[in-house]
């Protein structure tokens with residue numbers, strides 16, 4: 001069934017694990033993630049980025065996820081990743097998304113508060129939960145590009161004011177993670193994360209840029225309140241890596257299913273690995 005984000009993250013908080021939020025762009029990716037969730041008995045979040053919306057369209061993403069959710073036994077949440085505008089949040093609400101992110105992290109603080117609160121008011125009116133963002137997460141995204149020099153980590157002391165004034169249900173924090181792979185070891189500011197968690201112990205925190213973070217860092221972050229971990233790049237790499245192998249092995253192959261099928265299988269295995277690491281396996 002399709003459920004709200006907060007329903008999943010509340011259970012994760014109570015039982016001290018994190019839910020994987022995996023980016024989806026087409027049928028094979030959706031099937032890979034749902035199959036992994038079913039096999040692991042894990043709750044799961046499927047999320048659509050700006051790139052996904054451009055590539056597949058909100059309508060197709062919603063239809064594919066609905067088809068998957070109809071037969072799935074595990075709870076599934078459909079989430080808007082890095083929503084840039086009130087208009088797009090409204091569009092996703094209309095199409096039945098069960099969670100939305102309003103990303104006002106590039107705005108001056110008061111503007112971020114004002115626009116996030118507006119998105120929360122609309123989403124809550126139809127029972128949908130909302131993710132906000134405070135601080136800037138590094139790396140490259142299709143619509144939001146943050147250069148290294150511009151990376152600003154979340155100020156823990158501002159978090160209670162932001163959450164209280166906007167009403168967000170969960171919060172993306174910038175503690176040194178980046179979108180995409182890392183050049184060398186990522187440096188995560190655990191003192192900062194611990195302080196945020198100390199100030200807001202019941203607030204589910206969201207870690208963006210989950211690909212490339214060493215396992216021991218993930219295990220350390222979860223008990224500090226991280227309840228949603230976004231993963232995109234590592235899934236892409238698993239999918240395309242396998243597709244490339246098949247094409248190299250069988251250069252005469254022209255049936256897309258013979259290439260996409262094994263790629264989907266490789267992505268499923270990567271998702272299962274993340275679910276076990278996040279502790280969500282067996283929780284649904």
Ligand code: G3H
Pocket residue numbers: 023049050051052081082140141142143179180232233
């Ligand atoms: O939002 C983070 C995604 O990794 C960016 O993906 O290229 O589909 O917009 P995109």
Ligand code: 13P
Pocket residue numbers: 023081082178179180181207208209210211212230231232233234
């Ligand atoms: P990665 O591509 O580093 O996994 O980050 C994904 C993400 O944060 C999507 O919002």
Ligand code: ZN
Pocket residue numbers: 082137179208209230
């Ligand atoms: Zn992100």
Ligand code: NA
Pocket residue numbers: 177178179180181182208209210211212213233
């Ligand atoms: Na990353």
